[in-house]
Amino acid sequence: MGFWDIIFFWWSSTPTPPPSPLLSEPWRKINWGGNQSPVQWVKDYNPQTEDQQLRILLHGLVGAGKSSFINSVQNVLQGRMCNNAPVASGHSSFTKKYTTYKFKKESQDTFYPFVLNDMMGLSNTTYRNKRIHVKDVKRALKGHVQNGYTFNADSKLSKDDPYYNPSPSVNDKVHVLVSVIDANTVSRMDDKVLTTIMEIRDEASELEVLQVAILTKIDELCPEIKKDLRNVYKSKKLKATMEKFHKESGIPMNCIFAVKNYHDETEVNSDTDVLIMSSLMSIINFGNDFLNKINE
Ligand SMILES: Nc1nc2c(ncn2[C@@H]2O[C@H](COP(=O)(O)OP(=O)(O)OP(=O)(O)O)[C@@H](O)[C@H]2O)c(=O)[nH]1
Ligand SMILES: [Mg+2]
Known part of the structure; x- marks a missing residue:
């Protein structure tokens, strides 16, 4: 065996390490600990027009994490x-009522100038139920659904219902529609569900309401994220998941955000807070542009 044969033998028998599940640099920057914290940004946000309130509606499949996101925002603010x-x-399906969540400011008797609306989740049932869901979302977008309305999976909100608001104000209308998606379901998303999401997206664009998406449960998607949340935008698996969802839903990449909701924790954590608030900050920014447009 010659010298080069030995070198080749040594080289080919050295095991190559498995590729890292993480990119060396994050592809999206998050301000984890600097002065310009997204938490403070959200707390300081004020719309240009006084008394204007930004309404953000969450929709998505049953169990996606809509209510958990609302609780998470509340946890950060409090x-x-x-x-x-x-x-x-x-x-x-757990949430049945259309509920508006307001968030009280810490030291004063006032509320933050944005509200989050929770609604019944879309279930993997019949085509008819999906049609009803799309119609309910449409009515909510236009501001016709009043706080407290209990959704019925078999019929849409009727115009004679006491919870039907026939003349919604600007504040009743939805300004940003958020599709909440469990990141772990993106790889096996039902075609019918995707079609429903696209139909809702079309309704929203017709009303010129911006649509964004948040992918939840990213801690379950990628062990590296579970270990350290700061790996979020380094995770190759999450990036591939977001790109897949972007291609299938048509929602632009810069309108898709990743969050880990508070779910089994007993105390708040600064990295969890920052990631939740950085997505809320982008959502508020989009909504603010919309408000400025309608006020022009
Ligand atoms: N690990 C993990 N679990 C989560 C996360 N977000 C939500 N969950 C869990 O997912 C389950 C469903 O969450 P919900 O917030 O009730 O989901 P929903 O979209 O409001 O569901 P419906 O009201 O039925 O439409 C709960 O058991 C949550 O604790 C997350 O980011 N990570
Ligand atoms: Mg819910």
């Missing part, structure tokens, strides 16, 4: 666990 929006423990 600096402690709150759990105002009831969260599911099983797989059946």
Whole structure:
């Protein structure tokens, strides 16, 4: 065996390390600990027009994490666990009521100038139920659904219902529609669900309401994220998931955000806070542009 044969033998028998699940640099920057914290940005946000309120509607499949996101925002703003929006423990649809969540400012008797609306989740049922869901979302977008309305999976909100608001104000209308998606379901998304999401997206664009998406449960998607949330935009798996969802839904990449909701924690955590608020900050920014457009 010659010298080069030995070198080749040594080289080919050295095991190559498996590729890292993480990119060396994050592809999206998050301000984890600097002065310009997204948490402070959200707390300081004020719309240009006084008394204007930004309405953000969350929709998505049953169990996607809509109510958990609302609780998470509340936890960050209050600096402690709150759990105002009831969260599911099983797989059946949990939220049934259309609920507006307002968030009280810490030191004053006032509320932040944005509200989050929770609604019944879309379930993997019949085509008819999906049509009804699309119609309910459309009515909510236009501001016709009043706080407290209980959704009915078999019929849309009727115009004679006491919870039907026939003349919505600017504040009743939805300014940003957020599709909440469990990141772990993106690889096996049902075609019918995708079609429903696209139909809702079309309705929203017709009303010129901006649509964004948040991918939840990223801690379950990628162990590196579970280990350290700061790996979020380094995770190759999450990036591939977001790109897949972008291609299938048509929602631009810069309108898709990743979050880990508070779900089993007993205390707030600064990295979890920052990631939740950085997505809310982008959502508010989009909504603010929309408000400025309608005020022109
Ligand atoms: N690991 C993990 N679990 C989460 C996350 N977000 C939500 N969950 C869990 O997912 C389950 C469903 O969450 P919900 O917030 O009730 O979902 P929903 O979209 O409001 O569901 P419906 O009201 O039924 O439409 C709960 O058990 C949550 O604790 C997350 O980011 N990570
Ligand atoms: Mg819910």
